[in-house]
Structures are given as C-alpha cells and as structure tokens.
Amino acid sequence: MANERPTVLGFPVIDRLVIYLGVPALFVLVGTALPFVARWMLSWGTALPLRPAFRVVGAVDNWWKVAVNVAIWLVFGLVVALTAKNESAVVTLTAGEVRFGLGDKATTVARADVAAVFADGKRLVVLDQESRQVFRERTQASHQVLAAAFREHGYPWQDGDPYDALFRPWTPGAPDLPSEVDSVLSARESALKKKAAKEAGELRDVAQKLGYVVRDQGTRQDWRPLVRS
Structure with missing residues (x-):
C-alpha cells in the first residue's frame, strides 16, 4: 500500500551544515588569511606579478579594515550557499501528487500524470503519460533516498530511462x-x-x-x- 503521509526531501542535516555554515566560514577564513599572505609575499623582495593588487590586499592591517574585509567575504560565502540551495529542488511527495520547489518556483505533477521517474546523471527526471520530461533538475536529496521515497508512495521509479x-x-x-x-x-x-x-x-x-x-x-x-x- 502506498504511503499516504507527505514526505519532504531536502538536504540532509550534514549537507545543510556544510552549505549554510561551512561555506561562509570557509570564505571568511580565506578572506582573513589573504592580507597576511599578501604581506608575506611582498616581503620577498622579488619581482611579483600584479604587485599593486598584493599591496591593496596587504593594506588590510587594522581592526576596521579587517571587519569590512570579513563582512565582504561573509556576504560572498552566503551568496554561494544560497545559490547552491536555489539550484537544487526540494521534493514533496504524497500519494496524489509530487511537488518540486526550486528557488522561488514550484512545479506540481499529479500522480496520475506520472509515467516514469528516474535519475539521469545528477538530475531527476519525471516523464508524463506522453513521455514528456515534465521535470528535469538537480535535487537536494540523493537519488537513493528519492528512489526509496517514490516507491514508498507508489510512483513508478525506474532504474533508467525507459526510452x-x-x-x-x-x-x-x-x-x-x-x-x-x-x-x-x-x-x-x-x-x-x-x-x-x-x-x-x-x-x-x-x-x-x-x-x-x-x-x-x-x-x-x-x-x-x-x-x-
């Protein structure tokens, strides 16, 4: 019997921690270290390509410059994290329909219209009764998790493209x-x-x-x- 309760499939906890905390933290770490690296390289006393750029980066040497530098890199990290989130879909499954939330867009497909579901490379593909690709995007959940959930809700998960x-x-x-x-x-x-x-x-x-x-x-x-x- 198909599962009647909704199942929401997004990033697992570890992936969410990496994306929302790890990525911004990595950008802040890199941004904080760059001025020290730039000053160290300028101290070599040898010809250095793009020397003016190294001087600009190395000039971040007091508290307010460091604060501004960290804020800029934190914003970069958050933008990258949000981009990663918005470029892959959250899948919500019920026995009657499947919903794909991708950024600020959503696609809903009735169960009766789904003829096949399968993974093609890194993307999830849903075909309708006329073999149209009604959905073909990356998802936050792994294909193994998706396969189990689709089968549990009574959808025709396939091991590959039937066509x-x-x-x-x-x-x-x-x-x-x-x-x-x-x-x-x-x-x-x-x-x-x-x-x-x-x-x-x-x-x-x-x-x-x-x-x-x-x-x-x-x-x-x-x-x-x-x-x-």
Missing part, C-alpha cells in the same frame, strides 16, 4: 528531424557553448512542444520523438 533506446545523437541538418526542430537544436547548441543554461532549458522546452525530447550527453545533444500512450 533510452530511442535517443539519437543530433547532427546539424539531420534528415529525420523536422527543419524547425533542427533549428531549435542548432540554437540550443550555441547556448550550450556559451554556458547559457537558462536559454538552453527554454529551447529544450520549445523542442518538446514540437514533439521531441532532448537530453545532453556531455557536450552532445540527443533527441527522440514523444511516445504517446
């Missing part, structure tokens, strides 16, 4: 792809080379609306048609 054999590598001008889809993948390749993740994700959604699923294998794009049940 893996249908994927083909994309090449420009592929004769078995409609021209409009080929153009989308060409534009997406440019976005991937520029590391424009948001644009690449939007173009993946465009391809899917045209009837084709896209996934990345390293620097290569693979594609397959939708499989309607």
Whole structure:
C-alpha cells in the first residue's frame, strides 16, 4: 500500500551544515588569511606579478579594515550557499501528487500524470503519460533516498530511462528531424557553448512542444520523438 503521509526531501542535516555554515566560514577564513599572505609575499623582495593588487590586499592591517574585509567575504560565502540551495529542488511527495520547489518556483505533477521517474546523471527526471520530461533538475536529496521515497508512495521509479533506446545523437541538418526542430537544436547548441543554461532549458522546452525530447550527453545533444500512450 502506498504511503499516504507527505514526505519532504531536502538536504540532509550534514549537507545543510556544510552549505549554510561551512561555506561562509570557509570564505571568511580565506578572506582573513589573504592580507597576511599578501604581506608575506611582498616581503620577498622579488619581482611579483600584479604587485599593486598584493599591496591593496596587504593594506588590510587594522581592526576596521579587517571587519569590512570579513563582512565582504561573509556576504560572498552566503551568496554561494544560497545559490547552491536555489539550484537544487526540494521534493514533496504524497500519494496524489509530487511537488518540486526550486528557488522561488514550484512545479506540481499529479500522480496520475506520472509515467516514469528516474535519475539521469545528477538530475531527476519525471516523464508524463506522453513521455514528456515534465521535470528535469538537480535535487537536494540523493537519488537513493528519492528512489526509496517514490516507491514508498507508489510512483513508478525506474532504474533508467525507459526510452533510452530511442535517443539519437543530433547532427546539424539531420534528415529525420523536422527543419524547425533542427533549428531549435542548432540554437540550443550555441547556448550550450556559451554556458547559457537558462536559454538552453527554454529551447529544450520549445523542442518538446514540437514533439521531441532532448537530453545532453556531455557536450552532445540527443533527441527522440514523444511516445504517446
């Protein structure tokens, strides 16, 4: 019988401590040590690349400069920690639906619409009844924890992509792809080379609306048609 109680899957306690305390503390430690390192290197009396920059860093030598320096590095550390948090999803499972909270956005998928759930590299993928990828993002919980929870709530967790054999590598001008889809993948390749993740994700959604699923294998794009049940 499927579990009826909600299950919320986020970072485990140790990971939260590392992200919210360890990362900012590491930045503060580095920022505090840099002025001492800079002054030590300036004392060598030898040619030093970017010597003016070392002088600026080494000039942090009284209490108020140290306080400002620590505050700046603490802010950097907190920004990195929050970025890590917002780039991976919290998963909330019930027997009737699954909710993915990613930063200030949320995606909810009804259980009846879920045809398959599986891990693809570092990302969790959810397919609907027409094999669309309705979710494909990193998650805070590990794949092992997710697999156990999805199965406990009665979802069809798979050990891999059930449509893996249908994927083909994309090449420009592929004769078995409609021209409009080929153009989308060409534009997406440019976005991937520029590391424009948001644009690449939007173009993946465009391809899917045209009837084709896209996934990345390293620097290569693979594609397959939708499989309607």
